[in-house]
Amino acid sequence: SQTIHQWPATLVQPVGSPLSLECTVEGTSNPNLYWYRQAAGRGLQLLFYSVGIGQISSEVPQNLSASRPQDRQFILSSKKLLLSDSGFYLCAWGRAAGGYNEQFFGPGTRLTVL
Amino acid sequence: GQQLNQSPQSMFIQEGEDVSMNCTSSSIFNTWLWYKQDPGEGPVLLIALYKAGELTSNGRLTAQFGTTRKDSFLNISASIPSDVGIYFCAGEDTSGNTPLVFGKGTRLSVIA
Numbered sequence: 001s002q003t004i005h006q007w008p009a010t011l012v013q014p015v016g017s018p019l020s021l022e023c024t025v026e027g028t029s030n031p032n033l034y035w036y037r038q039a040a041g042r043g044l045q046l047l048f049y050s051v052g053i054g055q056i057s058s059e060v061p062q063n064l065s066a067s068r069p070q071d072r073q074f075i076l077s078s079k080k081l082l083l084s085d086s087g088f089y090l091c092a093w094g095r096a097a098g099g100y101n102e103q104f105f106g107p108g109t110r111l112t113v114l
Numbered sequence: 115g116q117q118l119n120q121s122p123q124s125m126f127i128q129e130g131e132d133v134s135m136n137c138t139s140s141s142i143f144n145t146w147l148w149y150k151q152d153p154g155e156g157p158v159l160l161i162a163l164y165k166a167g168e169l170t171s172n173g174r175l176t177a178q179f180g181t182t183r184k185d186s187f188l189n190i191s192a193s194i195p196s197d198v199g200i201y202f203c204a205g206e207d208t209s210g211n212t213p214l215v216f217g218k219g220t221r222l223s224v225i226a
Contacts, residue, residue: 034213043218044157044202059213090156094214101145101206103214105156 002027006091006106013113019064019078021109023091026072031093033074034103035066038088050074086113116141120203120217127193128225135220136187137203145206146179146186147214152199160201161188193224 003026013019025031035047046059048066056066063082067075074091088110094103120137127133137146145164149157161172163179163186170177176189186205190197203217 032213041221044216046213046216049213088154092156101214102147102159102162103204104159105149108154108156110154 002093002104004091004093004104004106006089006109008109009107010110011112013081013111015083015113016080019076019081019085019111021076021089021091021111023074023076023106024072025093028072028093028095030071031095033068034092034094035074035076036090036092038090038108040087044090047076081113083113086111116207116215118203118205118215118217120220122220123218124221124223126223126225129193129195131193133190133193133197133222134187135201135203135222136185137205137217138185139205139215140184142183142208143205143215144183144208145214146177147204147206148175148177148186148188149202149204150199151202151219157200157202190222193222195224195226198222198224 005024032051034049036044037047038044048058050056050068053068064078088108090108091106092103118137118139147162148160150160151157161170161177166183167181168179174191179186200219200221202219204214
């Protein structure tokens, strides 16, 4: 069966510090991968998605970047965090083909920027 | 970009009551999905719908893919305290090449 991992689970960082959040998927190959951010009590904002190694699509201009160095690894980064980067970051995977476009979410990383 | 209108935004109900929420779109969707998010966790897929008119149940949950392909509803029967959470609808547009579009969620509170 497929599983998706995110770490760290929680993170407190000062403004201006760098960020690296990691997401890995097991039990599937060539997944589509997604990064979402969720503000407190709000909906899901798609940040980035990737259909393959090295292929990144950005949905909104921002202080963040994403990379996919391996098939089942997706990394969210920032060189200098802003207060507005605080939130709950969710990684998700989906099947690349087959007509079934379900997405499956990881447990999330709660980021607090102080 | 495409948007899904999900309503209601929030609900307060008594334990044992039935719940209904819906999602509408201005464009046709190929797939409708319903997720539930517990506090502090990632959303979990509840029901997936792939055909117009399809009605699918998962325990006390029932969801339908509207015949116009522009809407979907989710019903919860005989609510219990653990039904508390945020319910999201999501849809895949007809191109199939873009990520899912998500509604803004319905926050459900159950009063025991």
